[in-house]
Amino acid sequence: MAPKAVVGRVSLYLRQLEAYQHQGCTTVSSSQLGQPLAIKNAQVRKDLAFFGQFGHPGIGYRIDELIDALRHILGIDREWPLALVGMGNLGRALLKYRGFRARGFQVVALFDNDPEKIGQDYDGLVVEPIESLRKTLAPRQISLALLCVPAEAAQRVADLLVASGIRGILNFAPLPLVVPAHVSLVAVDLSIQLENLAYKVQKTSGEVSCAG
Amino acid sequence: MAPKAVVGRVSLYLRQLEAYQHQGCTTVSSSQLGQPLAIKNAQVRKDLAFFGQFGHPGIGYRIDELIDALRHILGIDREWPLALVGMGNLGRALLKYRGFRARGFQVVALFDNDPEKIGQDYDGLVVEPIESLRKTLAPRQISLALLCVPAEAAQRVADLLVASGIRGILNFAPLPLVVPAHVSLVAVDLSIQLENLAYKVQKTSGEVSCAG
Numbered sequence: 386m387a388p389k390a391v392v393g394r395v396s397l398y399l400r401q402l403e404a405y406q407h408q409g410c411t412t413v414s415s416s417q418l419g420q421p422l423a424i425k426n427a428q429v430r431k432d433l434a435f436f437g438q439f440g441h442p443g444i445g446y447r448i449d450e451l452i453d454a455l456r457h458i459l460g461i462d463r464e465w466p467l468a469l470v471g472m473g474n475l476g477r478a479l480l481k482y483r484g485f486r487a488r489g490f491q492v493v494a495l496f497d498n499d500p501e502k503i504g505q506d507y508d509g510l511v512v513e514p515i516e517s518l519r520k521t522l523a524p525r526q527i528s529l530a531l532l533c534v535p536a537e538a539a540q541r542v543a544d545l546l547v548a549s550g551i552r553g554i555l556n557f558a559p560l561p562l563v564v565p566a567h568v569s570l571v572a573v574d575l576s577i578q579l580e581n582l583a584y585k586v587q588k589t590s591g592e593v594s595c596a597g
Numbered sequence: 598m599a600p601k602a603v604v605g606r607v608s609l610y611l612r613q614l615e616a617y618q619h620q621g622c623t624t625v626s627s628s629q630l631g632q633p634l635a636i637k638n639a640q641v642r643k644d645l646a647f648f649g650q651f652g653h654p655g656i657g658y659r660i661d662e663l664i665d666a667l668r669h670i671l672g673i674d675r676e677w678p679l680a681l682v683g684m685g686n687l688g689r690a691l692l693k694y695r696g697f698r699a700r701g702f703q704v705v706a707l708f709d710n711d712p713e714k715i716g717q718d719y720d721g722l723v724v725e726p727i728e729s730l731r732k733t734l735a736p737r738q739i740s741l742a743l744l745c746v747p748a749e750a751a752q753r754v755a756d757l758l759v760a761s762g763i764r765g766i767l768n769f770a771p772l773p774l775v776v777p778a779h780v781s782l783v784a785v786d787l788s789i790q791l792e793n794l795a796y797k798v799q800k801t802s803g804e805v806s807c808a809g
Contacts, residue, residue, distance in 0.1 A: 386800045389793060390602050396789040459792050460799035474690035481686065483748065484771030484788040490795075528798060529791070536695065553798035555791055559696030569797035571790050576696040577608040578783050579741075579767055580671050581601060583702075585781035586740060586765035587672035588598045 391432050397422050399455045406448050414445040466493040466527045470542055471534035472502045472512055475557055479531055480507055494521050515542065519549040528552040536560050603644050609634050611667045618660050626657040678705040678739045682754055683746035684714045684724055687769055691743055692719055706733050727754065731761040740764040748772050
């Protein structure tokens with residue numbers, strides 16, 4: 386399996402290729418692909434070589450071809466139905482998040498344990514009780530879940546998701562979860578992104594002070 | 598400036614060190630630090646060496662000392678007041694997100710352009726109109742903003758934030774923004790995390806099939 390950082394860059398390459406395609410381009414070099422992303426062309430070539438041989442001598446990459454290949458590699462040349470567990474503010478925000486549907490991810494089932502939320506209708510989806518997870522997920526072949534319950538409930542609900550046959554969990558609760566090896570887990574820790582921003586701002590301020 | 602991937606791993610090391618500290622440990626080796634994070638000890642040493650010399654021969658890392666050093670490196674040995682722009686579901690979810698305050702980030706000002714939202718009180722913070730950005734941010738030394746407005750408004754509001762003296766933007770809108778070089782930008786693209794999850798699930802399924 387490719388390292389997470391490589392897969393993350395492949396997602397970025399795919400977005401950049403789609404932008405070029407949208408502009409009417411048909412081929413692209415590794416430099417042109419990396420430049421808007423601030424990724425060096427050697428890194429672009431190395432990342433893509435991890436998955437196969439995509440370049441054509443004297444031409445570079447054929448954009449349509451590389452888009453198809455990268456979508457296949459990422460596993461997004463298909464639709465992924467999603468279960469969304471936890472209909473608080475974050476869950477409701479994710480339900481409306483337009484970035485998912487554009488990439489083939491679609492929330493098709495909602496769950497909560499709050500009696501006031503169960504039975505509510507969001508764009509045609511009715512919130513089901515947590516106890517219905519197993520009954521709902523298996524026959525509908527839903528293998529991915531967005532977990533947006535409060536931290537103190539996250540591990541318990543993750544266990545229920547695993548018991549219901551889920552294969553991958555995107556965890557928004559700010560704590561690590563334990564899942565069996567056959568279940569994949571990606572944690573969205575927003576404070577890490579904010580720390581990265583603080584680091585950059587601090588560094589940039591230092592440089593500005595020195596220059597001034 | 599250190600690459601984003603290195604800074605991201607430093608955030609992870611810091612969390613792991615804090616967990617060890619909480620357990621009563623006082624020293625740790627690079628293997629012990631990397632192991633729960635699935636990061637090789639050579640990588641741990643290389644990442645830390647980017648910022649200085651922290652290990653002690655025959656001891657490893659002193660946990661208290663390394664925590665202080667990493668917090669200083671990341672710029673989180675201080676409080677960072679935040680402006681939150683866009684009080685939709687995502688903005689309200691972020692306001693309650695406990696992961697931020699635990700790392701020294703605190704939302705201290707709220708903004709929206711919806712007359713129904715302006716003037717509303719959230720835990721003692723009153724939503725101000727977007728037009729008040731400049732007037733509010735400068736005197737309070739707020740340099741970081743969480744941008745959670747709809748995609749079509751994101752660039753316009755980012756321009757206003759820059760004009761109001763903001764130095765760093767955490768962008769939740771699923772599109773790239775353009776900001777001047779003195780302003781730092783970190784994009785939270787949730788679909789990239791979901792693509793990473795899909796890739797892992799697909800790979801794990803493949804491995805399971807082969808083994809079966």
